[in-house]
Amino acid sequence: MTLQPPKVSICIVSHNSASDLADCLACIGRLAYGPLEIVLVDCASEDDSVAVARRSLPANLAHTIVESPDNLGFSGGMNRALEEATGAYVLSLNPDTRPTGDFVDRLVAGALAGGLRVGAVTGRLIRLQPESDTPILDACGMVLTWTWRHLDRGSGQPDRGQWATAERVFGATGAATLFSCSALEDVAIDGRAFDVDFHSYREDAELCFRLRERGWEILYEPLARCGHGRTNLPERRRSMPSEVNFNSLKNRYLLRAYHQDLANFLITLVPSLFRDLMALGYVLVTERSSLRAYSWLWNRRRRILARRREVFARRSCSWWDLNRWFIRRRQPLE
Numbered sequence: 001m002t003l004q005p006p007k008v009s010i011c012i013v014s015h016n017s018a019s020d021l022a023d024c025l026a027c028i029g030r031l032a033y034g035p036l037e038i039v040l041v042d043c044a045s046e047d048d049s050v051a052v053a054r055r056s057l058p059a060n061l062a063h064t065i066v067e068s069p070d071n072l073g074f075s076g077g078m079n080r081a082l083e084e085a086t087g088a089y090v091l092s093l094n095p096d097t098r099p100t101g102d103f104v105d106r107l108v109a110g111a112l113a114g115g116l117r118v119g120a121v122t123g124r125l126i127r128l129q130p131e132s133d134t135p136i137l138d139a140c141g142m143v144l145t146w147t148w149r150h151l152d153r154g155s156g157q158p159d160r161g162q163w164a165t166a167e168r169v170f171g172a173t174g175a176a177t178l179f180s181c182s183a184l185e186d187v188a189i190d191g192r193a194f195d196v197d198f199h200s201y202r203e204d205a206e207l208c209f210r211l212r213e214r215g216w217e218i219l220y221e222p223l224a225r226c227g228h229g230r231t232n233l234p235e236r237r238r239s240m241p242s243e244v245n246f247n248s249l250k251n252r253y254l255l256r257a258y259h260q261d262l263a264n265f266l267i268t269l270v271p272s273l274f275r276d277l278m279a280l281g282y283v284l285v286t287e288r289s290s291l292r293a294y295s296w297l298w299n300r301r302r303r304i305l306a307r308r309r310e311v312f313a314r315r316s317c318s319w320w321d322l323n324r325w326f327i328r329r330r331q332p333l334e
Contacts (some may be wrong), residue, residue, distance in 0.1 A: 073199035094174065
């Protein structure tokens, strides 16, 4: 008797994504895995994103399109998509991604490998760019630094076959990662897997903290390959919209407010304080539009502290289980 593979719900949040959706949905239509469904939440697009989606949806896949009159951001849009999803697993997929035909097969195989309590599996993301001699990596799992930065491992590096082993990593980018619905339900607060205060930027890292704090593993599968047309990069900060930069600054402090324990505060005090001062200086001199991030945090301090207490009350891992990821960039599957 052959067991039916678990159903995967592909969840896409779009906002003015008309130029990307047709190619993304065409790649989804070529996925070898089944059963699949598509849930697309459009967040108040001003272009013809919804019309393009309706024309481009693979005819052989069940689908749901939700048209939101408001821009819910990635977090709010993904929470809305999760309400419609009926699979055992959810694949979060940005409109500017191009998964290969066996992408989902590889991710699901990693999730079902056994021996670990797997909450998420991410793959090897490659930058979408004009043809070149050497492909450029976009993400091979997420890592943490002493300054409380979360970085996509390998981002911007030539793909020379590095990180070719399946392993445990701290986290995974929301652009293209398979999540267990059981894990998302376990870490949800007030019924929401993604924190809507992280409207855009760092919402995936915040979710990964909660997954790890509840004892869920996050795996990297190098054979699962996906193209990604990333635009939000640190080196492009000066050209990014002011709202994106505001959220980036605000969320870096919000992440620590929710998840930094005393041991980590002491361990990372010097490097993180130095970076905080550098960030403040940069904002004062160059990016004054982001100064409101500090008042946003202060005005909501009671709500932030209340959520911090709830997050810490739900922790089931040891302090070392979490803090070791500030030292190590990977761990073997065994």
